[in-house]
Amino acid sequence: MNKSVSTILRIALGIMFVAHSINKFQTGLPNISGWFQSLGLPGALGYVIAYTELIVGIALILGFLTRYVSAIVIVIMIGAIFTAKLSVGLLGNGQMPGYELDIAFALIALHLVFTETTPLSLDALFSRNRD
Numbered sequence: 465m466n467k468s469v470s471t472i473l474r475i476a477l478g479i480m481f482v483a484h485s486i487n488k489f490q491t492g493l494p495n496i497s498g499w500f501q502s503l504g505l506p507g508a509l510g511y512v513i514a515y516t517e518l519i520v521g522i523a524l525i526l527g528f529l530t531r532y533v534s535a536i537v538i539v540i541m542i543g544a545i546f547t548a549k550l551s552v553g554l555l556g557n558g559q560m561p562g563y564e565l566d567i568a569f570a571l572i573a574l575h576l577v578f579t580e581t582t583p584l585s586l587d588a589l590f591s592r593n594r595d
Contacts, residue, residue, distance in 0.1 A: 470575070471527075471582040477537065477572045478524030485517035503547050513540065527585020530576055537573035541566045 488496050493514055497507035516536065523533045549556075549563040556562035581587045 467580065467582045470579045471584050473572050474524050474527060474530060474576055474582060474585070477534075477569060477576070478521045478526075480569065481517045481521030481524065481537070483521075485514055485521060488514040488517070505547060516540065524576075527582060527587050530581070530585060530587050534573040534576035538570050538577070541570035541573070 488510070493511050496510035496514060498510075500510040500513075501507040517540070520533050520536055520540075523529055524537075545563045545566050549560070549566060552560045552562055554562045554564050581591055
């Protein structure tokens with residue numbers, strides 16, 4: 465049962481990351497870059513985050529390098545909280561969402577860092593081949 469729940473969490477988190485990445489691409493990476501610059505961050509970081517979210521999302525859906533990818537998710541979420549969302553509060557300010565979703569994503573990723581490999585994943589397939 466726990467492995468089934470972990471599989472659902474992994475795939476759902478992956479889908480959310482792919483969706484967030486697609487949203488960045490649809491908004492336009494130059495716009496995302498400008499938003500990063502408005503936060504005092506390098507604009508190129510917007511491009512890096514958009515592509516990283518896409519790759520991380522796909523890897524999570526497939527269950528590929530899940531522990532490492534989940535650690536990257538935690539870093540991204542901590543970065544988002546401290547650079548963009550901390551000032552608007554947990555629930556946001558009416559114009560921008562707060563960091564409650566970022567905390568939830570980070571906690572799911574933390575679970576995935578420490579959970580066993582789930583059966584429906586490339587990680588499980590590769591680990592079976594080594595046995």
